[in-house]
Structures are given as C-alpha cells and as structure tokens.
Amino acid sequence: MALNTELATELTAASDLGDESASAEALVLKFGGAAFAAPGAHRRIATYIAERLRTGGPAAFDDTTGDPAGTSGRGRAVVVVSAVAGETDRLSNAVRAVSPDPDRELLAAALMTGETVNVAVMTAALRDAGLTALPLGPADTGLLGAGEPHSAELRAIDPSALTARLAGQPAGTVLVVPGGQALDATGHPVMLGRNSSDLSAIAAAIALGTPACEIFSDSPGICTADPRLVPTARTLATVDHDTMITMSRHGAKVLHHSAVDWARRHQVEIHCRSLLPEGRVHSIVGTAATSAAAVLVHTHGAVWTGAASLVHDLCVELTAQGSDAVVVQPDRSSLVLADTVRDLRGRGLRPCPELRLVTTLFPDGRLEHRLVTAEDAPAVARAAHDAVFRPSPLATAGAPPPAP
Numbered sequence: 001m002a003l004n005t006e007l008a009t010e011l012t013a014a015s016d017l018g019d020e021s022a023s024a025e026a027l028v029l030k031f032g033g034a035a036f037a038a039p040g041a042h043r044r045i046a047t048y049i050a051e052r053l054r055t056g057g058p059a060a061f062d063d064t065t066g067d068p069a070g071t072s073g074r075g076r077a078v079v080v081v082s083a084v085a086g087e088t089d090r091l092s093n094a095v096r097a098v099s100p101d102p103d104r105e106l107l108a109a110a111l112m113t114g115e116t117v118n119v120a121v122m123t124a125a126l127r128d129a130g131l132t133a134l135p136l137g138p139a140d141t142g143l144l145g146a147g148e149p150h151s152a153e154l155r156a157i158d159p160s161a162l163t164a165r166l167a168g169q170p171a172g173t174v175l176v177v178p179g180g181q182a183l184d185a186t187g188h189p190v191m192l193g194r195n196s197s198d199l200s201a202i203a204a205a206i207a208l209g210t211p212a213c214e215i216f217s218d219s220p221g222i223c224t225a226d227p228r229l230v231p232t233a234r235t236l237a238t239v240d241h242d243t244m245i246t247m248s249r250h251g252a253k254v255l256h257h258s259a260v261d262w263a264r265r266h267q268v269e270i271h272c273r274s275l276l277p278e279g280r281v282h283s284i285v286g287t288a289a290t291s292a293a294a295v296l297v298h299t300h301g302a303v304w305t306g307a308a309s310l311v312h313d314l315c316v317e318l319t320a321q322g323s324d325a326v327v328v329q330p331d332r333s334s335l336v337l338a339d340t341v342r343d344l345r346g347r348g349l350r351p352c353p354e355l356r357l358v359t360t361l362f363p364d365g366r367l368e369h370r371l372v373t374a375e376d377a378p379a380v381a382r383a384a385h386d387a388v389f390r391p392s393p394l395a396t397a398g399a400p401p402p403a404p
C-alpha cells in the first residue's frame with residue numbers, strides 16, 4: 001500500500017475520525033531490544049500482555065505497583081517491537097564487512113530484517129498465549145517517511161491503517177508492529193533511523209487516539225544521567241516533553257528525540273516502564289512543566305569539525321531534512337550527528353571519531369557542552385553529575401538532595 005501523502009496529512013487521530021470503537025480501548029506498548037535479551041523473554045511478554053488484556057480493568061501489575069491510572073488493561077493492544085538487542089548492530093556490521101559505504105536503501109533493507117524477524121517471533125508467542133495476534137509490515141502501519149532510506153524522517157501518519165485493522169476485532173486482538181519501519185512516497189520500505197521503535201509506538205498512540213504510550217526498557221525510567229555511565233544517577237518521576245527532547249538530542253537514547261517531539265505535539269504521555277517481570281512505571285514524560293538537571297553523553301553520535309559558519313549552515317540543512325544534529329557551543333565549530341553513516345567530508349568537515357559530547361543541562365534550561373575523548377567521557381560525566389548534585393553543606397549526612 002503506497003501512502004497517499006495528501007490523505008495522510010499530519011495527523012488526524014482516530015477519535016477525530018469518529019472511529020472510537022477502533023481506538024479508545026487499545027493499549028500501545030513498546031518493547032525495546034533489551035526486553036528480548038533474556039531467555040524466555042517473548043513468552044514472558046506474551047503472558048503479561050494476555051493478563052493485561054484479560055483483566056480488562058487495571059491489571060494486576062498496575063494494582064501491585066501502584067502505577068498511575070490511564071494505561072490499565074483494555075481489550076486490545078498494539079505492540080511495537082524492536083530487533084533483539086545487538087541485532088541491528090550485527091546486521092550493520094555484516095553489511096559493512098562487505099561494503100564499507102553501502103547503498104542506503106540496501107543498508108535499510110538489511111537493518112529492518114531485525115524487526116521483521118522479531119514481529120514473527122512475538123506474534124507466535126502471543127498466539128501461544130491465546131491471543132489473536134496479527135503481524136504487520138511497513139505497508140500496514142500508515143507511516144510515511146522521507147529522506148535517507150536508513151534514517152528517514154517521519155512525515156505523516158495515516159491513522160486509518162491501524163484503526164481499520166482493529167475495527168471489529170474482538171478483545172484479545174494484538175497488532176504486532178515492526179519498530180522504525182515506514183513507507184516512502186513511492187511505496188518503498190524505509191527505516192526511520194536508529195532507535196526509532198519509540199517513534200513507531202508514539203505514532204500508533206497518536207493514530208489510535210490513545211492518551212499514553214508505554215515503553216519498556218532496561219533503564220529505571222528517565223535518569224539524571226545514563227545509569228550505565230553514572231551509577232549515582234537518579235530517576236526523574238516526571239519530565240516534560242521539551243526537557244526530554246533536549247535530553248534525547250544530547251544522547252539520552254532511552255527515548256528517541258523525534259518520538260518525544262511527536263508526543264509533545266499530540267499530547268501523548270510516555271510511561272517509561274522497567275523490563276518485566278517488574279514492569280513498573282518509573283517516569284512519566286508529559287505536559288506538566290518540570291525543571292530538571294542532567295548530564296548527558298552522546299555515546300552514539302558522530303563528531304564533525306570545521307569552520308563555524310559551515311557547521312551552522314550544515315546543521316540547518318541537516319535538521320531541515322529531519323536529521324538529528326547538535327552544534328557544540330560556544331565555539332560552534334563542531335557538530336554531533338546521530339546518523340553515524342552519513343559522511344560530511346565532501347561538505348568540508350573533518351571526522352573526529354575519538355571525541356564524544358558531554359552536556360550538562362541545568363534546571364534553568366542552560367546547556368554546557370564539552371568535547372572529550374571517548375575514553376574520558378564516563379569520568380567527565382561522573383564529575384559533572386557530582387558537581388550538579390553535590391549535597392549542600394547543610395544537608396543531613398547521607399541524605400541525598402532531591403533530584404531537581
């Protein structure tokens with residue numbers, strides 16, 4: 001199915017189309033790569049979803065954990081799955097071992113198989129759990145992408161694609177969606193960039209008019225730093241969309257920046273859950289204004305340097321094309337690009353593969369950037385975090401100050 005760009009205008013939620021029956025009752029759940037890493041994970045997830053759908057009201061999981069209302073058990077679900085942890089990297093390395101600078105369409109085709117396989121496996125597990133699970137492909141979800149085939153920008157969502165599939169389906173129906181897959185205007189499958197399964201999940205929530213989207217990941221929610229790098233990082237119970245976009249763009253890959261941007265524009269709350277069996281909501285990303293401090297390391301970004309004016313112009317151009325680029329302040333002669341495949345040498349910039357961007361976000365929204373070597377980045381991040389969250393001299397010994 002090729003999307004008609006004119007029909008798929010930026011978004012009409014299903015509720016606006018008067019198709020409440022298809023939308024209002026569906027849960028939207030996203031399971032990232034880490035959720036599938038442990039043996040038995042697919043079966044555990046399937047059992048959990050069956051339980052959520054069976055109970056019809058706040059599921060046992062919610063009752064026991066005291067999770068907020070609003071995403072409790074309902075009759076039907078859209079489940080977005082990523083490739084199993086490590087699979088997308090493995091596929092990327094396999095392509096590059098043969099062709100160091102591969103055709104982007106071929107690269108996208110190879111990378112997307114990770115999600116395609118996992119949709120099939122997850123569908124099988126859900127059926128074994130007694131549910132009516134329907135595997136979807138890039139042509140079935142109503143997502144229109146444009147730009148580079150391996151890092152396309154999400155341009156529009158046709159809500160009828162998912163609502164039509166759910167309409168009339170009985171309770172216990174689950175649509176299984178491959179994360180990060182879309183069609184371009186000519187009907188070719190494209191990938192919405194790395195870590196874009198979050199984007200597919202938010203898009204599904206928008207299409208169905210679901211107020212919240214639940215994202216299961218191996219982090220204890222949104223933290224004041226990557227807990228893998230900074231063990232003293234604290235979980236933020238609430239984060240507003242704008243703050244989260246800033247955090248994501250500077251390396252907090254726990255949520256995809258564009259996913260949060262779509263969520264902000266359509267007022268979708270993001271409930272960040274830990275992995276099963278706990279599956280507890282640790283953080284909510286929503287509309288309520290918050291002021292958070294955080295230390296962010298762009299561990300996966302490519303650093304490029306050049307003349308400040310060149311860097312500025314390229315950043316504007318890349319951002320207009322949907323790429324995620326950050327100009328390093330204050331000297332403005334470097335930019336960090338989330339797309340590690342794109343080569344800017346032909347545009348007059350020099351790659352700096354040894355460098356990483358460490359950013360301190362202050363509660364007033366101010367950002368402090370530092371470019372350091374990859375080796376030094378964790379220690380620099382820990383020191384910056386200690387400086388921001390240092391207990392005041394008056395604080396009781398041992399009692400950490402609350403996260404701002």
Ligand SMILES: Nc1ncnc2c1ncn2[C@@H]1O[C@H](COP(=O)(O)OP(=O)(O)O)[C@@H](O)[C@H]1O
Pocket residue numbers: 031032033034035082085195216217218219220221222223224225226227228247251252253254255
């Ligand atoms: N500020 C942060 N808060 C929480 N997690 C973070 C943050 N910054 C980076 N991360 C990293 O994000 C990872 C989860 O994101 P991702 O790899 O996309 O998960 P998944 O595979 O579950 O989709 C965590 O393992 C954590 O290391």
Ligand SMILES: N[C@@H](CC(=O)OP(=O)(O)O)C(=O)O
Pocket residue numbers: 031032033034082083088089114179180193194195196197198
């Ligand atoms: N193919 C994606 C899958 C994804 O979004 O992964 P995760 O949900 O684990 O961030 C990637 O690894 O780039």
